[in-house]
Amino acid sequence: MKSAFLSLVLLIMTSPLAAQEVKLDSVAVIVDQGVILESEIQDLITTVKRNAVVNNQSLPSDRALRTQAIERLILTNLQMQMADRMGIQISDPQLDQTIRNIAQNEGMTLEQLRKQIALEGLTYDDYRESIRQELITGEVTRANVRRRIYITPQEISTLVDLMDQQGAEQAEYQLGHILIGFPPQATDDDIEAAKERAERVIELLESGSDFAKIAIASSSGAEALEGGDMGWMNINSMPTLFAEAVQSKRKDALIGPIRSGAGFHILKVLDTRGIEIVEVEEVNARHILIEPSIILSEDRAREMLEEFKQQLIAGEADFAELAKEHSADPGSALRGGELGFADPNIYVPAFRDALADLGPDEYSEPVRSVHGWHLIQLIERRIDDATERRKEDRAYQLIFNRKFAEETDSWLREMRDAAYIEVVGDGNA
Structure with missing residues (x-):
């Protein structure tokens, strides 16, 4: 498949x-x-x-x-x-x-x-x-x-x-979405026409028409070509308008039309599932990011981090000061490169995989990701409680x-x- x-x-x-x-x-x-x-x-x-x-x-x-x-x-x-x-x-x-x-x-x-x-x-x-x-x-x-x-x-x-x-325990929903849109400065006639179209779509769906086919043909939503499939979401991560309408609904339920500033929304609960609560290992790490540019080559960016690593190992430099001075990640640079405790899976794969091989206080080799070159230090691991x-x-x-x-x-x-x-x-x- x-x-x-x-x-x-x-x-x-x-x-x-x-x-x-x-x-x-x-x-x-x-x-x-x-x-x-x-x-x-x-x-x-x-x-x-x-x-x-x-x-x-x-x-x-x-x-x-x-x-x-x-x-x-x-x-x-x-x-x-x-x-x-x-x-x-x-x-x-x-x-x-x-x-x-x-x-x-x-x-x-x-x-x-x-x-x-x-x-x-x-x-x-x-x-x-x-x-x-x-x-x-x-x-x-x-x-x-x-x-x-x-x-x-x-x-x-x-x-x-x-x-x-x-x-x-929280319910999770796989939602199908069809948006029957109207223009940004819609007239009353535009809104009424869109509402009538939405109601006709509901009638077709209630009579057994294929949801994905209608979404591809009629939806103005961003996921139209995917058959209207919005994927899995719980009520806290879906649009508020949808959360209020979907809560407690069962599989195959049709919802709508729901009016918003963009048009009339029609939802279908494609599937539901429960959420398992599991313990997750979190890591606290810090990094220095160097971004290659026209004036800074890939090789030179990597060499800079290799030099930083040697200075840190020799006790000749402080990680936080190096991050504040050189890191291209503005959010973490102000904190000395520290990222805070997080699930390592939120990071891009190259960064995540480098963290997996580190013990507390160890430094990585320079690592290339889509963002640039990283020097990473693992500070601590913990189990999320x-x-x-x-x-x-x-x-x-x-x-x-x-x-x-x-x-x-x-x-x-x-x-x-x-x-x-x-x-x-x-x-x-």
């Missing part, structure tokens, strides 16, 4: 960066300073159809698929244009390290991953560039969305109290994740609404 990651890669393979050979075909959409080619649209539609066959999923008409494919490519194109303006790039060494980590996480060697990619009908170069694009768009999103998020101490306290009331601090950290992360998802959707809509978009081809040429 194809892994979830490789399935995701299939959906992003049709970007301009992913193309192994640039074809002289027609321009289908003008997107600000960029364009979307007809071949990109057709490639994405073909990929979605191939995935549907593999997953035994029914699909709507080609015209509905084309509309969704264009929207996906518009957003990707806008994000890549913004990355160019922000100067966000992913170097070849960063990219190679990421792909090695992907292979390791999939339980494969790099050669086995190459063979798996070939079995999917892809070239390794196409796959490689699709990963680069995914990393770039991820960085663009994080950079623009994080500054929109503010979490108050009262929000954390309220959620901790709610978690205490709920006890150890669900202390108050742990609850607050978890509450903060849940709120952050929820707000990040909400703000990401808002940011994408605003970017899309502010862009100049002109569809110049209809695919019939």
